[in-house]
Amino acid sequence: MTQRLETMSGALAPVASVVVAVYNGGEQLGAQVAALLGQSLSNLEVILADNGSSDGCVEPFVGIGKIRVVDASGKRGQGFARNVGAAVARSDYLLFCDQDDVAEPGWAEALVEALLRYDLVGGSFDVGSLNSGVEFWRTPPVRADVGSPLPFASGSNFGIRREVLNAVGGWPERYLGGGEDTALCWRAQLAGYTLGYAPRAVMQYRYRRGFGAHVKQQFHYGRQAAVVSRDFAELDDMPVAPIMRTLGWLAVNVGLLAKPESRGGWMGVAARRAGYEVGRRSARSIVGLATQRSRRREPR
Structure with a gap:
């Protein structure tokens, strides 16, 4: 599968571009970057879209191989940072994940493979690897998307073809800290694009620590x-x-x-x-x- 995708894209452009919106990522960012550099899909570029970090978390990655650090501090929010990263990406397969999670080795390949069949895709989540002892903080017994009129995929584990993202106007930038992924998926489906699911694209998801932080985030x-x-x-x-x-x-x-x-x-x-x-x-x-x-x- 990897060889087939690399042949499709040619030698001059990466098979896929991974965009990570970064804001004060701290030590957690390093774990995600290492996971992205270790993907089974070797011809991959990693774009760190810095949304105005003050902790210097992106500085160690400037000038390193497949990593590109771009300034996305012009406007607050993940939607803006993701759009800045997507604009400079050199591939037509755009993958998105968060700074504090960890992508499993076959994550990128599984998303790109799904994008050969669908216009936009979401992957699956492993909630146990990074959350020993705190899983119960965010494991609701009732589905969180009750009543949702259309399915949607999380921006923490997401892939979309460039022409589709451009056609729907990019990531919505008016939502701060949630909602932009739902709005993007709904907008795309209303425009006639297909949303798929890639179960082999596994992202180790990190929960918020502590009861207060969890309740505040959910609210x-x-x-x-x-x-x-x-x-x-x-x-x-x-x-x-x-x-x-x-x-x-x-x-x-x-x-x-x-x-x-x-x-x-x-x-x-x-x-x-x-x-x-x-x-x-x-x-x-x-x-x-x-x-x-x-x-x-x-x-x-």
Whole structure:
């Protein structure tokens, strides 16, 4: 498979370009870079799109072989950093992952192979290798995407062909810390592109440490999900709010009674539901205010 892909791309361009949005990656970035350089797909370039790091985490990688460090500090957010990295990539197969995870050896090859059949693809996650003792913080007993009108893949383990990314306008840059991957996948599918799944593209995923950090992250994800739902009102117009409230109530009550080893997962579900409800109400306020202003401008 590797030889076939290298023949397709020729000797002058890499088979695939991996873009990593970086912000204060610390020591964790080194583990991901090492994993990317050790991929079974040898003809690969790694682009570190630095979103304004202050810890000097990208400096050790400047000028090293297949690694390219680019300045992506012009605007805050993963969406912007990923777009900057994609713009300078030399391959038409664009792969994306996060700075604090670790790609398994066949990850890149599996994603590129899937991109021969689909327009954009997502991989699978190993949640045990990097999270010994803390898996329960983010292992919800209820699916986090309940009510989602279209499937989506996580930007932490993602591949897309360049022409498709360009056709849908790149990564959305208005979402900060969640939602950009959902919006990109929905936008692409509405435009007629196909989303596939590459189970052999395994990413070792690192969870947030500690109960407070976990709940805060899940609440923020919920708010961002509501913003995405508002932006894609033609799909669902937020019809799952009653489900969100019910599941949130159940998650809180079950979570308080659950065993300590599973309590974090339940409370994470509750935090995501609560965040969605807060975001939904904010969205309604914004829409209502815009409607009032529009009516005031109408001639009497």
